[in-house]
Every structure is written in C-alpha cells, then in structure tokens.
Amino acid sequence: MNTKYIDLIDQTYYFPQEEFALNDNKTLNFHDIDLMKLVSEYGAPLKFTYLPKISENIQRAKKWFGEAIEKHNYQGNYNYCYCTKSSHFKHVLHEALKNDIHIETSSAFDIDIVENLKAEGKINDNTYVICNGFKREQYILNIARLINEGHKNCIPVIDNYEEIGLLSEQIDGKYKVGIRIASEEEPKFEFYTSRLGIGYKNIVPFYEKQIKDNKNVELKMLHFFINTGIRDNAYYWNELLKCLTVYTKLKKICPTLDSLNIGGGFPIKNSLAFEYDYQYMIDEIINQINKTCAEADVPVPNIFTEFGSFTVGESGGAIYEVLYQKQQNDREKWNMINSSFITTLPDTWAISKRFIMLAINRWNDEYERVLLGGLTCDSDDYYNSEQHMNAIYLPKFKKEKPLYIGFFNTGAYQETIGGFGGLQHCLIPSPKHILIDKDEDGNITSKLFSQQQTSEQLLNILGYEH
Structure with a gap:
C-alpha cells in the first residue's frame, strides 16, 4: 500500500x-x-x-518575444522592464540588471533607487525608466530632477488630467510621456473601471487638449494593463483589442507615438500541476498587434512589458x-x-x-x-x-x-x-x-x-x- x-x-x-x-x-x-x-x-x-532564477526568467521572456517577433516579421522592438515594487532589494535589482533590461517605478522613493543604480553604473541614460502610479508632489519633483539631470529616457506615464501641468512646472524643456488606459475590469469585480489611468473614450480628447499643441511634451507610449494579468480568455483578448483600437486612432494623429506598454501579469508557478503556455500567449499578442496595425495602416509599436512577479x-x-x-x-x-x-x-x-x-x-x-x-x-x-x-x-x-x-x-x-x-x-x-x-x-x-x-x-x- x-x-x-x-x-x-x-x-x-x-x-x-x-x-x-x-x-x-x-x-x-x-x-x-x-x-x-x-x-x-x-x-x-x-x-x-x-x-540565478531572476536572470533565467528574464532570458526566457526575451527569447519568447524574440522568436515571436521573428516569426511574424514584426517591425518593432521589445523592451523588458522590471516592476520594482515586486521587490526593491538591491540584490534583486543588481541581478535583474545583468540582463540589459529597463525599470518601471511606482512611487517617489523609486527614483532615489534609480539614482543610486546610476551612480553605481548599473544603469545609464539610455535605460528606460517608466514612471507609473498616481503622482503627487514628491514623485513629480523626483521625476523632474531625473529628467533635468539628463535622463531623457525617463517616461512618466500620465495617470490623471493634472499630471501634465504638474510635470511641466518642474521640468526644464522638452520631455516624453505615456498615457495609461483605464481598463475595464472583469464583471465579477466590485467596480467596473480601474482607478488607474484615463478612460478609453477620453484618451484622444485628452491628447488633443493637453499634448498635441504643447511644444515641450512628446507622447511616446500608450500603457495597457489589466488586473487579472495576461490570460488566454475572452476578457483579456477583448481588452487588448480595445487598447489596440485606441492605439491606432491615436497613432494617426500623433506621429511621435511609437510604443505600446502591455504591462505585467505573467503568472508564476503556484502548484506542481501548473500549466501555462507562455510562448503561445506572446506569439498571439504579437500576432494581434501586427494584424490590427496592418488593418489600420499604421506602423506597429515597440513593445514594452513590466514583469514583476514573473521576474522575481x-x-x-x-x-x-x-x-x-x-x-x-x-x-x-x-x-x-x-x-x-x-x-x-x-x-x-x-x-x-x-x-x-x-x-x-x-x-x-x-x-x-x-x-x-x-x-x-x-x-x-x-x-x-x-x-x-x-x-x-x-x-x-x-x-x-x-x-x-x-x-x-x-x-x-x-x-x-x-x-x-x-x-x-x-x-x-x-x-x-x-x-x-x-x-x-x-x-x-x-x-x-x-x-x-x-x-x-x-x-x-x-x-x-x-
């Protein structure tokens, strides 16, 4: 027995x-x-x-995206960002940054970590620093300091209607921004729309009102993320399609827009019976972006991801x-x-x-x-x-x-x-x-x-x- x-x-x-x-x-x-x-x-x-598992997972994702890009003859490039809020520890960042990656931040003190990493030579001005989150005074000041000191690849992702004005008051000269889409949550959620970002229907009007004629602000990125992560279900694919529809509309009136950030959300193994086809999901995401942009007759965007849990x-x-x-x-x-x-x-x-x-x-x-x-x-x-x-x-x-x-x-x-x-x-x-x-x-x-x-x-x- x-x-x-x-x-x-x-x-x-x-x-x-x-x-x-x-x-x-x-x-x-x-x-x-x-x-x-x-x-x-x-x-x-x-x-x-x-x-070593941190580097291993980063390299796995880079390989999957590289193969999907080659398979579909995708004309954009791929940028892996680490979502620092998953683990801010120095040993984690140092290991992750061995792999030629970029950083996503979520609060004011994150920028102090970025500056520490720059001083140690772990990152440089070419490293993308994607600044997410609701930005209050200290976060605005720290982002502005980073950009004013020459880090032109710092991209604050606009979360609400006030942030362009607040950033422009502190930043000397031109700077780049992204816009976060406020995605609609699954029906079982207690609320309908994410508190983060700007609603689908308001993205284009927001661009035309606050960015289009602003000589100091250059829109580079559209940011898309849903709370349930990257899953092979109707909800995810529907939200991605809505995001791509916004991207193509925006791209037609905004030539500087060239990047799509699909956030994080890769699941990690939580059982010995865990199954998830990462390569299939990445392949299909690249395929959907390619097809949608071709149908709309706009160039495909560069792809950014912000994997946190998957990284560490x-x-x-x-x-x-x-x-x-x-x-x-x-x-x-x-x-x-x-x-x-x-x-x-x-x-x-x-x-x-x-x-x-x-x-x-x-x-x-x-x-x-x-x-x-x-x-x-x-x-x-x-x-x-x-x-x-x-x-x-x-x-x-x-x-x-x-x-x-x-x-x-x-x-x-x-x-x-x-x-x-x-x-x-x-x-x-x-x-x-x-x-x-x-x-x-x-x-x-x-x-x-x-x-x-x-x-x-x-x-x-x-x-x-x-």
Whole structure:
C-alpha cells in the first residue's frame, strides 16, 4: 500500500520537476540547493532568494518575444522592464540588471533607487525608466530632477488630467510621456473601471487638449494593463483589442507615438500541476498587434512589458519547522509552525494566494492530513488549502523526528507587504534571510543577508528605552 509521502506526491503530480528533486529519496532539493543542508547551516525559520532564477526568467521572456517577433516579421522592438515594487532589494535589482533590461517605478522613493543604480553604473541614460502610479508632489519633483539631470529616457506615464501641468512646472524643456488606459475590469469585480489611468473614450480628447499643441511634451507610449494579468480568455483578448483600437486612432494623429506598454501579469508557478503556455500567449499578442496595425495602416509599436512577479517570484522560498501538533477535534490536526503566515507570507491570508508547499525532509515517512497554523494569536494566521485540495498532506508529526516544510516561489511582494525590518503582528520576529547564488564554476554559494529580528530592534521602533 502506498502510504509514504513520496508516494503521495508521485501519484498526484509529475515528479521530479525542473526545479524540484530528491536527495536519495529522503530530502528535497530546489534548483540543486540542498535545503536540509541550508537548514542545518542557518536554522529555521528562514527565507531565501535564489538569484540565478531572476536572470533565467528574464532570458526566457526575451527569447519568447524574440522568436515571436521573428516569426511574424514584426517591425518593432521589445523592451523588458522590471516592476520594482515586486521587490526593491538591491540584490534583486543588481541581478535583474545583468540582463540589459529597463525599470518601471511606482512611487517617489523609486527614483532615489534609480539614482543610486546610476551612480553605481548599473544603469545609464539610455535605460528606460517608466514612471507609473498616481503622482503627487514628491514623485513629480523626483521625476523632474531625473529628467533635468539628463535622463531623457525617463517616461512618466500620465495617470490623471493634472499630471501634465504638474510635470511641466518642474521640468526644464522638452520631455516624453505615456498615457495609461483605464481598463475595464472583469464583471465579477466590485467596480467596473480601474482607478488607474484615463478612460478609453477620453484618451484622444485628452491628447488633443493637453499634448498635441504643447511644444515641450512628446507622447511616446500608450500603457495597457489589466488586473487579472495576461490570460488566454475572452476578457483579456477583448481588452487588448480595445487598447489596440485606441492605439491606432491615436497613432494617426500623433506621429511621435511609437510604443505600446502591455504591462505585467505573467503568472508564476503556484502548484506542481501548473500549466501555462507562455510562448503561445506572446506569439498571439504579437500576432494581434501586427494584424490590427496592418488593418489600420499604421506602423506597429515597440513593445514594452513590466514583469514583476514573473521576474522575481520564482526565486524566493521560506522554510519553517513544525513545532507541535494540536488535535482540536476528531477531524482536524493543526501543525503549528515556528513563525507566522500573516507576517512572513501575508498574501496567503490577505488575498488567499497559494504557493507551492512541500515537505523538506522525511519523504519516506507515512503522511497525514493536517492544517497549518502560525504563531500569532489571530484566527486568520493559517494556511489550509493547497492547489486542488481542501487540506494539506505532510509526513506524520513525530516529536522526536523534526519536520521541516517549504513554501516556494514566494519572492514577489511578501517582504514589502509584510513590512521587512519593521513591526510584525504579535511581535513575531522576521526570520533570517539567505542569498543563494552560483560561483564561476557553477557551485551553489550562500550568505546571510539579514539576521532574525531581535527584541531590541522591535522595542526601538516602539519607542521603549533600554
């Protein structure tokens, strides 16, 4: 009878997979990282970032777009931008920028990061800096400073009717802009139209009123993004077609318009059963743009994307130890981890996001059905559903045999939403964070990026004297 954890995984999914394999059928490897060795060296809980995966995903996307452009004889070029809000960390930006990419920003302090990267020689004046978001005074001032100091490839994407005037007051001379389309949301949403950008019907009138006769403003880009991301469904293709209709109308009256930004939204792997045909989607997007522009008799635009989660998400992971098991009734067993889901993986409770979850060790032990609970005294601090399941199955809890579990592809948003380095719910400390890389010979290396938070750090934030 197949009662071992390894049997459960093997009969439920195709396993091993590209990034997951086992050491002697006992412990889990992730991208050739021996996770039990990592735990032995650094302890748990811990978070880690596997830097080479960032470059790998960037190069994958560049390859897919390059092949689609060649296949359809597409006359525009492709520009990969990294959406910094997914992870602002220096080690992430430095790894991403090894791949000849550009940057998308969303707030004032992002520009300070851009200037820091320029000072270090990681980017230059030819790097596109696409400035999205609702722009208030400090963001306007920082964008203006960047442009005034010579960064002519900084393109603020206009989000509302006031921003042209606000930017023109601060920028010396000519500058480029984009316009963001306020896309219509899926019918199941609580609202009809995105709060970001300017409505489809208002784009052309806005251009004619505020940009057409303004000698200092050059419209270069139309920006399109929908909240559900790039999916092969009728909703996405309909919204893309509406966007292209606006683009062709605008292009006919605005010769300087030459770029279409289709935003981000590539999904990342959240289950061992994950399937998504990236090449098909890119191929069809390029095909649709080509066809629509040919029918309207306008040149095709240069393509920009702003991939955030796709860039950095699959590089991250978190490892916890199961401390204790609580049998709360005849059906529910709670495995208590030595950290908190609310503080370390906030998307699991905030938006019910699922990550790949697997045992790190004891794959040859019998399994049981459990729920996972965090340490905070909050009823929402739990994780109880894996993809396609209503519960989680893990090797049976045995107090004398430590059990470690890993959550994978957690590299986007979790640190910033969780408040890295700040206060944590119930004062549960943030775990240590490890950076993992490969040396010139291809050997795995690791180093400590940040220690687990101490009580002194939290008390200082709270204003207590020592």
